Amino acid sequence: xxxxxxxxxxxxxxxxxxxxxxxxxxxxxxGEVFGFLGPNGAGKSTTIRLLLGLARPTxxxxxxxxxDAADVAxxxxxxxxxxxxxxxxxxxxxxEVLDLLARVGPGTDTAYRDELIQRFALDVSKPAGTYxxxxxxxVALIAAFATRAPLLVLDEPTSGLDPLMELxxxxxxxxxxxxxxxxxxxxxxxxxVEAVCDRVGILRAGELVEVASVAxxxxxxxxxxxxxxxxxPPDLTxxxxxxxxxxxxxxTVRFTLNGSPTAALRxxxxxxxxxxxxxxxxxxxxxxxxxxxxxx
Amino acid sequence: xxAITAPARPERVLRGLAVRQVRRAALVVTTxxxxxxALVVVxxxxxxxxxxxxxxxxxxxxxxxxxxxxxxxxxxxxxxVWRTGTVLAVLLGVWAMLAATRITRGEEDAxxxxxxxxxxxxxxxAVRQHLGVLAVVPVLAGAATAAAMIASEADIxxxxxxxxxxxxxxxxFVALGGVSAQMFSSxxxxxGAAAAALVGGLLARMVGDGMPALAWLxxxxxxxxxALTRPFDTNRGLPVAVLACAALLLLALAGGLAAWxxxxxxxxxxxxxxxxRTALLGSVPAFAVRRTLRPxxxxxxxxxxxxxLPGLIARSMTEFLTDNPQFAAMAAQAGFPALGTxxxxxxxxxxxxxxxxxxxxxxxxxAVAADENARRLTLLLAAxxxxxxxxxxxxxxxxxxxxxxxxxxxxxxxAGTATVHAGLGMGDAIAGAWNVVPIVVLCLGAAVLALxxxxxxxxxxxxxxxxxxxxxxxxxxxxxxxxxxxALSPFAHLAAVPATAPDWPAASVMAGIAAAGAVAGTIGYxxxxxxx
Ligand SMILES: Nc1ncnc2c1ncn2[C@@H]1O[C@H](COP(=O)(O)OP(=O)(O)OP(=O)(O)O)[C@@H](O)[C@H]1O
Ligand SMILES: [Mg+2]
Numbered sequence: 001x002x003x004x005x006x007x008x009x010x011x012x013x014x015x016x017x018x019x020x021x022x023x024x025x026x027x028x029x030x031g032e033v034f035g036f037l038g039p040n041g042a043g044k045s046t047t048i049r050l051l052l053g054l055a056r057p058t059x060x061x062x063x064x065x066x067x068d069a070a071d072v073a074x075x076x077x078x079x080x081x082x083x084x085x086x087x088x089x090x091x092x093x094x095x096e097v098l099d100l101l102a103r104v105g106p107g108t109d110t111a112y113r114d115e116l117i118q119r120f121a122l123d124v125s126k127p128a129g130t131y132x133x134x135x136x137x138x139v140a141l142i143a144a145f146a147t148r149a150p151l152l153v154l155d156e157p158t159s160g161l162d163p164l165m166e167l168x169x170x171x172x173x174x175x176x177x178x179x180x181x182x183x184x185x186x187x188x189x190x191x192x193v194e195a196v197c198d199r200v201g202i203l204r205a206g207e208l209v210e211v212a213s214v215a216x217x218x219x220x221x222x223x224x225x226x227x228x229x230x231x232x233p234p235d236l237t238x239x240x241x242x243x244x245x246x247x248x249x250x251x252t253v254r255f256t257l258n259g260s261p262t263a264a265l266r267x268x269x270x271x272x273x274x275x276x277x278x279x280x281x282x283x284x285x286x287x288x289x290x291x292x293x294x295x296x
Numbered sequence: 297x298x299a300i301t302a303p304a305r306p307e308r309v310l311r312g313l314a315v316r317q318v319r320r321a322a323l324v325v326t327t328x329x330x331x332x333x334a335l336v337v338v339x340x341x342x343x344x345x346x347x348x349x350x351x352x353x354x355x356x357x358x359x360x361x362x363x364x365x366x367x368x369x370x371x372x373x374x375x376x377v378w379r380t381g382t383v384l385a386v387l388l389g390v391w392a393m394l395a396a397t398r399i400t401r402g403e404e405d406a407x408x409x410x411x412x413x414x415x416x417x418x419x420x421x422a423v424r425q426h427l428g429v430l431a432v433v434p435v436l437a438g439a440a441t442a443a444a445m446i447a448s449e450a451d452i453x454x455x456x457x458x459x460x461x462x463x464x465x466x467x468x469f470v471a472l473g474g475v476s477a478q479m480f481s482s483x484x485x486x487x488g489a490a491a492a493a494l495v496g497g498l499l500a501r502m503v504g505d506g507m508p509a510l511a512w513l514x515x516x517x518x519x520x521x522x523a524l525t526r527p528f529d530t531n532r533g534l535p536v537a538v539l540a541c542a543a544l545l546l547l548a549l550a551g552g553l554a555a556w557x558x559x560x561x562x563x564x565x566x567x568x569x570x571x572x573r574t575a576l577l578g579s580v581p582a583f584a585v586r587r588t589l590r591p592x593x594x595x596x597x598x599x600x601x602x603x604x605l606p607g608l609i610a611r612s613m614t615e616f617l618t619d620n621p622q623f624a625a626m627a628a629q630a631g632f633p634a635l636g637t638x639x640x641x642x643x644x645x646x647x648x649x650x651x652x653x654x655x656x657x658x659x660x661x662x663a664v665a666a667d668e669n670a671r672r673l674t675l676l677l678a679a680x681x682x683x684x685x686x687x688x689x690x691x692x693x694x695x696x697x698x699x700x701x702x703x704x705x706x707x708x709x710x711a712g713t714a715t716v717h718a719g720l721g722m723g724d725a726i727a728g729a730w731n732v733v734p735i736v737v738l739c740l741g742a743a744v745l746a747l748x749x750x751x752x753x754x755x756x757x758x759x760x761x762x763x764x765x766x767x768x769x770x771x772x773x774x775x776x777x778x779x780x781x782x783a784l785s786p787f788a789h790l791a792a793v794p795a796t797a798p799d800w801p802a803a804s805v806m807a808g809i810a811a812a813g814a815v816a817g818t819i820g821y822x823x824x825x826x827x828x
Contacts, residue, residue, distance in 0.1 A: 052677075056823065072683075076679055076681070081678035087670050089672055090482055095572035096574065104578075
């Protein structure tokens, strides 16, 4: 692997009795689009605040392009951030906020910024106090995408966007990827993650439970199989890899397949299969399975 | 299974919420009002006062302007009202107004009311219940004050009337804050408007007391109405009844306005689209200046007006005291020594300047804490800006703004004295005003300390050296406390500049303490988690 855009080593964060983040070790390579998933309260925003040096770790280290996260004068020159809830000074207009952020920020491509303002259809002449949640989010998104910072850290950036704007967002992520920028995206929009991310990490109750590419995840996890038979369905009980077995009527069997399909296929081959439908689970189903397990 | 908890009556829930937000401060305010009044009653030493001299005192416009009409000074109760009445009324009024905007507009601003209001409660009900709870606090403070004074053996009627007056002023400012919070869509704008009304009321009282032709002005000011009741003297009920009616009308108005507007909006709509104003956005310090300019202008106007007036009456005041040496001694007991020369007079008044300017710096740093808490600072903190730089910029800008305020006060006083040819040099006036810098620096240090370790307490801790120190000195002077007790107040260490030279050693000690606080605060600020 090349350079890490961000790396955490045994990163932990404790709030009183609550261990919000437990020994997180994560490595996101430069140029990667990384999805960061987990149920509410899993510790995603906490991780991001530690990466940005806004909160101090209880143990472990967070590094941005090999610089400690606490050294914000260096690390923040290389990143742009969109917080989960964007708050702005109510009397400043969108244009003024964008101007401020461009002038104190890590460098902004103003031509691209103006293009983004058009695309996200933001009226920047209005005071921020009159903005809706989605409009405030757009201000932060435009400011972040318009920087050419090598790392974009986005915490649920589309929670307030309508589907049309969501599409613009995906495009902007695509442009960032083409520019070689790294994107660290925390999100509950699984379709969006599926569409834009190369790899995902799943956090549950402060612990990292999975890091894999979307395709790998699918492969690792259950495949749904439904088969109908002309004769009597075979008895698949106890066959290696078969789970959640149940019969629909006399001639149909449904089950989920875990791991290698060899044993199940062999068992099926002995019967007269009329039809067989094999369906990969969507990312959503995979995560629902995770979220379901004693989520915090 | 579906479990539905029976909803408690929404009004009760709202009241409980309001009580939780004000109870601690309410206790402090009530204790201060009652405690200070009782201490001054107990500490009063009656001296045989010459009736002719008393009459002269009551007629002197300067005395009346500055301290209010001296009434019944031959009684412990009357002296207490004269000495502490305005101070306590201002304290209670300022607190009531700030609390009213905080628990209504502040909560609404922070988005904490949207959830509350989605469940069967209207905005008007929420506003009424919150203001209703808050209005109880001045009643408690007034009752406690009256009870404390009676227990210290002041006359019953006068004490009760004074307590009612205090309560009415407090309720008036609860209502004023409430109305202002309905008019404006941001808490700072609401505070600004209400504070302007408060300063206006104070000035109207001063002018009305000082100039017989304008005596009617006092009927327009809550402080004036409170004074017009003349406790321990004629004990008039009408003015306080007028004040109470005005307060209740304003309270009703606040509820009515709340019914009229949308959640999150104000009655006065903010301007819609406008061209960008990009001045002072280029750096963190510039941005700090930008956010300070508007409040600085407002505070300058208020403080300038406030110090112009004493300048205008300087001559009448000093001449009166030279002619009536008996009162110079009495003024000294009341904490105003050396009023006989224009320099001594200016020095005495400039010491008071530490209070508003100290509050100003505390409020500016509290605004930083509020910005952090509301997550408005997050996008700035995500830029390549260290915490140290951000904090340094804010502290430097607040400090410089305080120096501007101090200079404005000095110039205003000088302009006033120059108008009446009282003979105060401009340099002397500026020097006298700058003499309070050590106390303001103490406030700044305390505020930074709080920002680093207890960000919710920045305003209170930051204002403590000025407001707490001032109150401490008033009490210590009134009860003739031992010198080590007096020495605990920073005001005890201010030399009477321009009458005497500045007390450089004391100033250095205060600056040193402030620096220690600032360093400790900075360490905390760099170490702690930011709510961003
Ligand atoms: N400042 C804080 N003080 C105390 N507890 C906190 C603080 N910040 C976060 N927590 C707790 O830490 C846990 C993780 O919170 P975090 O905000 O990281 O969750 P998240 O994964 O971002 O959730 P969501 O999807 O809802 O945004 C939660 O249980 C939260 O209550
Ligand atoms: Mg979150």
